[in-house]
Amino acid sequence: MEGARDPPVAGKRRRGAFAVVFLAALPLLLVLFLFGDRAASIAADTQLWSQVKQQSPRRTASSSRDRLLGGLLSPDFDEPACRSRYEGSKRWKPSPFPVSSYLARKLRQYEANHRRCGPGTARYREARAQLQSGRNGDRGECRYVVWLPIQGLGNRMLSLVSTFLYALLTGRVLFVHEPAEMVGLFCEPFPGTSWLLPPSGFPNMNRGFWSSCPESYVSMLESNVIGYDDVSGENASALPPYVYLHLENMNLRLRNHTFCEEDHRALDRFNWMVLRSDSYFAVALFLVPTYRDELGRMFPAKGSVFHHLGRYLLHPGNRAWGIVQRFFDGYLAGADERLGVQVRVVPQSGVPFEAMYERIVRCTRENHLLPQVTDEPAALPANSTARAKTTAVLVVSLKPEYYEKLHGTYYANATASGEVVTVYQPSHDGEQHTEARAHNERALAEIFLLSYSDGMVTTGWSTFGYVAHALAGLRPWLLVPLDWSGRSADVACVRPASVEPCLHSPPSLVCRGGKDLDPVAHVPFLQHCEDVGFGLKLVD
Numbered sequence: 001m002e003g004a005r006d007p008p009v010a011g012k013r014r015r016g017a018f019a020v021v022f023l024a025a026l027p028l029l030l031v032l033f034l035f036g037d038r039a040a041s042i043a044a045d046t047q048l049w050s051q052v053k054q055q056s057p058r059r060t061a062s063s064s065r066d067r068l069l070g071g072l073l074s075p076d077f078d079e080p081a082c083r084s085r086y087e088g089s090k091r092w093k094p095s096p097f098p099v100s101s102y103l104a105r106k107l108r109q110y111e112a113n114h115r116r117c118g119p120g121t122a123r124y125r126e127a128r129a130q131l132q133s134g135r136n137g138d139r140g141e142c143r144y145v146v147w148l149p150i151q152g153l154g155n156r157m158l159s160l161v162s163t164f165l166y167a168l169l170t171g172r173v174l175f176v177h178e179p180a181e182m183v184g185l186f187c188e189p190f191p192g193t194s195w196l197l198p199p200s201g202f203p204n205m206n207r208g209f210w211s212s213c214p215e216s217y218v219s220m221l222e223s224n225v226i227g228y229d230d231v232s233g234e235n236a237s238a239l240p241p242y243v244y245l246h247l248e249n250m251n252l253r254l255r256n257h258t259f260c261e262e263d264h265r266a267l268d269r270f271n272w273m274v275l276r277s278d279s280y281f282a283v284a285l286f287l288v289p290t291y292r293d294e295l296g297r298m299f300p301a302k303g304s305v306f307h308h309l310g311r312y313l314l315h316p317g318n319r320a321w322g323i324v325q326r327f328f329d330g331y332l333a334g335a336d337e338r339l340g341v342q343v344r345v346v347p348q349s350g351v352p353f354e355a356m357y358e359r360i361v362r363c364t365r366e367n368h369l370l371p372q373v374t375d376e377p378a379a380l381p382a383n384s385t386a387r388a389k390t391t392a393v394l395v396v397s398l399k400p401e402y403y404e405k406l407h408g409t410y411y412a413n414a415t416a417s418g419e420v421v422t423v424y425q426p427s428h429d430g431e432q433h434t435e436a437r438a439h440n441e442r443a444l445a446e447i448f449l450l451s452y453s454d455g456m457v458t459t460g461w462s463t464f465g466y467v468a469h470a471l472a473g474l475r476p477w478l479l480v481p482l483d484w485s486g487r488s489a490d491v492a493c494v495r496p497a498s499v500e501p502c503l504h505s506p507p508s509l510v511c512r513g514g515k516d517l518d519p520v521a522h523v524p525f526l527q528h529c530e531d532v533g534f535g536l537k538l539v540d
Contacts, residue, residue, distance in 0.1 A: 460531030
């Protein structure tokens, strides 16, 4: 009888062993499926330190991180609906900027107002009926700003955070117009309501908006539909039903009449606003005296604006977060150090690969971000029980060449220090395809993967890089724009004065005394950007 039972038990053990082997191999199978012919090099890098990552103290330290980010986030969410909201804090380094109690209170007040005025409420239906009536009406209990996307993902994230800050300052409710390429890209950021503009929620949306359309604020000024004379706002009901504010980077300047005190008094008379921007115009809001005290209370550290509001507002949807989670946990989590390298070379710049790669190598070598390689065998630790330091390099670029050359260097050569360096690149789409949702999901995932770095090298002028290092709260090593004639520069990279993104297109301030002033000369917490000499950024 005993012998009769032995074969089935053995069969079960074999099936159990097969299941264990299959589950253990599943991550590598996923890599083969997702990354194709690059899977072998990724897997080889991973095996260099797959054993030591389980010993890393980072794995236990990350579990104790503040899931509400110091009061930025509300606890009133269904966690499975947006896994990134609370899981993301486990991977970020602790913020260098404390959250002011005033900012936390303002965010809770905003959330309550959004619930009162959001889609499906009686107040929203009343405001929408007023909008469809063809006139502005008296100052409404609920007022709105509708954000329209333009340009690539980095630009969209910068302008969306800026628009939310504008909504905070002016008591408006933020609605997001979500085109097909952005469906599900971000989670809902406000509990108990939605930030999405309801279908058919705005008239003439399909007709489009442009800088000189009749509804634009500048056009209304030029045609005397609105003026600066009605300070009291008593004639607000005679205005058009909405105003369009166009803040696109045009010839490296934002348009006149957008960031003067009198303009914001006039804009405040409209209950509905449509806003399109490709810029980080949050910087320019600090130029409006009406807002400055409130901004100072929300952000005692001026260099923390995008860092805090980006972490509050922008949470990857579950599809994009799945990419982040699998790649981070599979390849980056166990390293002692993580270095992000973000490379963006626009085709029209004509910068050759070798010149850009040499710039990256100089930057990492001169600033001791990566160890030197040697022809000698790897140095052994003096203590036989000690393990070598591991550094994981995450390369983010549309092109594969930068990853391939850097990976080849550290794959084929030992380091002089004995440090183990592994190099990864999640994707290389070749070209930017903002119109494709899958492309945007990968881009968003890679922004967040970069933001979990301990150090970062980013490309000057790149909004993608700005978002990543601002979310991380890191001052990156910024690759200096090449001299277009000599293809060289005295230094390979510089560290910016703050983690804040750069506003490439500063506003004209001809409203002040009839001449265009340089804000840096008059505002102590502004300076010109390290990568864009005429740009503006917030500093402390």
